[in-house]
Amino acid sequence: MIFIAIIIGCILGAILGINAPTISYMYSSYLAIAIIAALDSVFGGIASVINKNFDLKIFISGFFGNAILAILLTLLGQKLNVDIYLAAIVVFVWRMFMNLGIIRRYYVEKWSGKLENLANRKHKENNLDNKAQKN
Amino acid sequence: MKKGKITMTITIGLACFVLIAVMFMQFKIIGLTDVTNIETMREEELRTQLANWKTQYEEVNQKYEETQETIKEYQEKKQSNDETAELLQQELDQINMILGKTDVQGQGVIITINKVESEDVPAISAIDLQLIVNSLKNAGAEAISINNERIINTTDIVDIADLYIKINAQRILAPYEIKAIGDQTYLESGLLGNGGIVDELRSVGEDIKIEKSNKVVITKYTGEIKSKYMEE
Numbered sequence: 577m578i579f580i581a582i583i584i585g586c587i588l589g590a591i592l593g594i595n596a597p598t599i600s601y602m603y604s605s606y607l608a609i610a611i612i613a614a615l616d617s618v619f620g621g622i623a624s625v626i627n628k629n630f631d632l633k634i635f636i637s638g639f640f641g642n643a644i645l646a647i648l649l650t651l652l653g654q655k656l657n658v659d660i661y662l663a664a665i666v667v668f669v670w671r672m673f674m675n676l677g678i679i680r681r682y683y684v685e686k687w688s689g690k691l692e693n694l695a696n697r698k699h700k701e702n703n704l705d706n707k708a709q710k711n
Numbered sequence: 712m713k714k715g716k717i718t719m720t721i722t723i724g725l726a727c728f729v730l731i732a733v734m735f736m737q738f739k740i741i742g743l744t745d746v747t748n749i750e751t752m753r754e755e756e757l758r759t760q761l762a763n764w765k766t767q768y769e770e771v772n773q774k775y776e777e778t779q780e781t782i783k784e785y786q787e788k789k790q791s792n793d794e795t796a797e798l799l800q801q802e803l804d805q806i807n808m809i810l811g812k813t814d815v816q817g818q819g820v821i822i823t824i825n826k827v828e829s830e831d832v833p834a835i836s837a838i839d840l841q842l843i844v845n846s847l848k849n850a851g852a853e854a855i856s857i858n859n860e861r862i863i864n865t866t867d868i869v870d871i872a873d874l875y876i877k878i879n880a881q882r883i884l885a886p887y888e889i890k891a892i893g894d895q896t897y898l899e900s901g902l903l904g905n906g907g908i909v910d911e912l913r914s915v916g917e918d919i920k921i922e923k924s925n926k927v928v929i930t931k932y933t934g935e936i937k938s939k940y941m942e943e
């Protein structure tokens with residue numbers, strides 16, 4: 577269910593993004609860091625859905641808050657002549673991998689469990705058939 | 712399905728929508744922008760380029776200055792060469808003048824010896840001319856010529872079988888005109904007076920006139936000055 581929403585969102589976003597007017601190249605570095613922050617938030621959201629502790633307020637505040645904070649940090653870094661955006665990227669990417677790890681583990685466990693169930697069921701059916709034939 | 716789950720799904724979908732939209736906008740910007748265009752460069756890139764250009768400029772400037780110095784050096788050398796050349800030229804001119812290879816003029820005397828048609832008076836011999844030339848030299852003559860034959864250091868004045876006189880291998884016939892440049896008074900007094908050659912010749916009956924002039928023109932020696940055995 578949640579994946580259908582993600583795919584629809586992605587397709588619509590792509591259409592809008594391609595048709596949107598271009599922004600000045602000047603803002604591209606801010607936009608890039610905002611994208612990384614938002615990507616992190618989305619992965620975090622999916623991970624929290626899987627952990628069943630998803631909170632709408634936290635998700636939305638994180639989504640926009642992180643992006644805005646990242647932009648502000650980049651701005652501050654430019655004013656201070658320090659590449660703070662590098663630190664932001666490191667943190668966001670690191671968190672992304674953490675969240676991806678959570679998602680991956682959940683699905684691997686889920687599918688391996690399903691496979692085991694399937695195998696068990698087949699085994700039982702076989703046993704039943706054998707019994708029926710004996711009888 | 713629970714209501715919470717629907718809002719959650721919609722929220723994540725919307726988040727994805729916004730994210731992807733912004734992402735594609737960014738792709739578009741990056742794709743459209745010419746990164747090498749100076750107007751779209753980031754500050755750091757510009758800074759790096761500026762530093763590069765500055766270094767290059769300094770290098771070129773240094774080279775330029777070096778070249779300029781070399782040019783200056785060459786010019787100085789050229790100037791000194793010119794000076795040397797001028798000095799050499801002056802020296803050469805002076806030597807030519809002394810050697811008798813140039814026309815010269817200045818104050819001096821003109822001695823004219825006319826032929827006397829008389830058997831009592833002997834004809835002017837080469838010795839007489841030599842004596843006159845010697846006297847003139849003694850009186851400080853700087854340039855002498857006889858019938859426009861310049862007297863130089865290799866000049867010979869010889870009699871040829873009492874027929875004519877040969878100077879600079881040229882035949883000379885009377886009347887003789889001897890020109891000398893030097894101090895007029897000294898030259899004249901060297902020839903006249905007690906023991907003066909002109910007086911002596913006059914006493915024998917020769918017709919000799921001495922004329923002072925402020926502008927005596929003596930032509931150059933027209934022959935070639937050669938040396939075959941002499942070495943430096």
